[in-house]
Amino acid sequence: MKRYSHENRFSFAVDCIIFGYDGEDLKLLVIERGIEPLRGHWSLVGGFIGAHESADDAATRVLKDLTGLDGIYMEQLYAFSEVERDSVERTISVAYFALIDIQKYTAQLSEDYHPAWFPINDLPGLIFDHDDIVELAKEKLRYKAALHPLLFELLPQKFTMPQLQRLYEAVYDTEFDKGNFNRKMLSTHLLLKLKDKDKGSSKKGAFYYALDQERYSQGFKSFLNFVSSQNANK
Amino acid sequence: MKRYSHENRFSFAVDCIIFGYDGEDLKLLVIERGIEPLRGHWSLVGGFIGAHESADDAATRVLKDLTGLDGIYMEQLYAFSEVERDSVERTISVAYFALIDIQKYTAQLSEDYHPAWFPINDLPGLIFDHDDIVELAKEKLRYKAALHPLLFELLPQKFTMPQLQRLYEAVYDTEFDKGNFNRKMLSTHLLLKLKDKDKGSSKKGAFYYALDQERYSQGFKSFLNFVSSQNANK
DNA sequence: AAAATAATTGTCTAATTAACAAATAATAAT
């Protein structure tokens, strides 16, 4: 078997930062670590990369194992490689962040991992450098969601304008003018107004919207100011 | 020595995408690969990660070895981990992209690597998945430079407004209105107008500008539309 | 039927962007 001549071979892992939104807070899914050392401590979901899978494959597998679901929005965040980051052995970890609709997926969470959702502003301490990883993921989520329509991944297929606004307000920890927010979202032409209303949370009721899937997949990359720099810096 | 119980340990490398600007074209620095297989083929500069260094350390080292310089602008791009990406053995590579001022650094390039600058739109084929890596780097450069003042890293300490404009035009492969470009750049308050002019390339001469280092390091993260979405999509 | 509530639509002002035009400073040509 061919090999390069150097002697350094390291353990290689993925860690997933899983965001969810319950209509109130932005949340993060963490688990109780199942292996020693630090068994039982809070940790990001992760796993080692096998000989026959890429990091993407591994992250997809880990997400599937935990939630039972495919097709979750996921993207690579960053490779963490500090020498001492894992106390067991030298391990490089590629972090992925994922967005899921809590309502839909909660039921299917595997109990093997003892998973738990925590509000993003009230997280327990995590093992190793996972706190840093989460911090970077929060930054990137804010950064990217200001320019691309990715927060829709956190909502159910049908959602109302006030729900969408609350989500943006949770992510950016600020408040928006409802009139201007409404217009801005509609100006993307990414939303389809449905015929029925959500009567649950107000007297008047709010119309449901759904993503125009075609425009969504096309327009995802084109960037648009979903959040003004003014609000982004608050 | 402690170890995790799995059996997968991989080779782990960094590759550097080094951009430069010669006043005319945006260019990429590549080398002739020094080891078998594919010795002599064009390749990104890279190296394996040692037992006592992080990926950042390794990338810094590789850049220093090639150019003789520290303090080069550099950031992590992406981790490439496809199983078969390296024909020798399973190797994960973390790619970094770097920006340097060609004029300043050319002289110090180490000849050991047989380095060469190619215009970004006229690159030779590169080994392994390096073509993909470069493509992603170009995308990210465009993306980031539209929002953050990072192209200054490609210019000498003193530069004129037309030079700066030509650089932006090279990166985005488009043209800007000189009047509006001027104003937009000045509106950042990142530039200091110097007293002397560059007389080389025009009769009237163009005033030199330099970065206001303090504001630059502060304002780097705050995002500003250096390139309108209209021009970015051309 | 009136009041209350929250969603939706409307209006206006300010700020920004984009297109284009004019003025300016230096050199080269007559």
Added chain:
DNA sequence: ATTATTATTTGTTAATTAGACAATTATTTT
């Protein structure tokens, strides 16, 4: 020396977008 030339710099205006705030609408509760 004067004029022409060239590229930089500054100026003007129209069009678009963002932001603040007000009015209207649909529904439920009193």
